Amino acid sequence: MTTLRTAPRPPRLHPAVPPLAALAAAGAGAAYLYGTDPHQPGQLLPRCPVNWLTGLDCPSCGGTRMAYDLLHGDVAAAFADNALLLTLGLPAAAYLGGRWLLAGLRGRRYRPALSPRAVLAVVGVAAGWMVARNLLG
Numbered sequence: 001m002t003t004l005r006t007a008p009r010p011p012r013l014h015p016a017v018p019p020l021a022a023l024a025a026a027g028a029g030a031a032y033l034y035g036t037d038p039h040q041p042g043q044l045l046p047r048c049p050v051n052w053l054t055g056l057d058c059p060s061c062g063g064t065r066m067a068y069d070l071l072h073g074d075v076a077a078a079f080a081d082n083a084l085l086l087t088l089g090l091p092a093a094a095y096l097g098g099r100w101l102l103a104g105l106r107g108r109r110y111r112p113a114l115s116p117r118a119v120l121a122v123v124g125v126a127a128g129w130m131v132a133r134n135l136l137g
Contacts, residue, residue: 002068005062009067010073011121014104014107015103015104015108015109015110016101016104016105016107017104018100018102018104019100019101019104020099020109022097022100023097023101030067030071033067033068033071034068034071034072036068037068038065038068039065039068045064048061056130056134057130057133057134058130059084059085059126059127059129059130059137060082060083060085060089061082061133062082062085063081063082063085063089065077065078065081065082066078066081066082066085066086069081070086084126084129088125096112099112108121
């Protein structure tokens with residue numbers, strides 16, 4: 001009679017590794033973006049696929065220019081690039097990223113869950129922003 005052997009499970013990563021890796025990647029991206037002006041044509045930055053296909057600005061269009069302006073301390077220009085992303089998206093991302101990092105450093109996994117109403121609210125605000133910026137801008 002033969003016995004089945006199961007392969008040993010690979011060790012799981014510490015819960016702090018993914019948020020720390022994301023933070024390192026964000027730092028590397030910020031370092032690259034600091035020296036690459038997205039306001040100038042011909043830079044090695046991808047174009048928004050929604051804008052490329054439709055000619056319309058998506059809710060996050062201007063986000064790269066906004067990040068560049070923030071890295072250079074120009075909050076007014078960052079607001080002009082994408083006001084919604086600056087006032088709502090950036091604080092939400094900072095909060096969620098901070099919670100993820102803090103939970104990871106404490107040895108816990110952090111998986112935020114949005115209710116269906118919250119998802120609908122986020123999608124509704126993003127859609128409204130897209131319509132407003134394309135009609136008014």
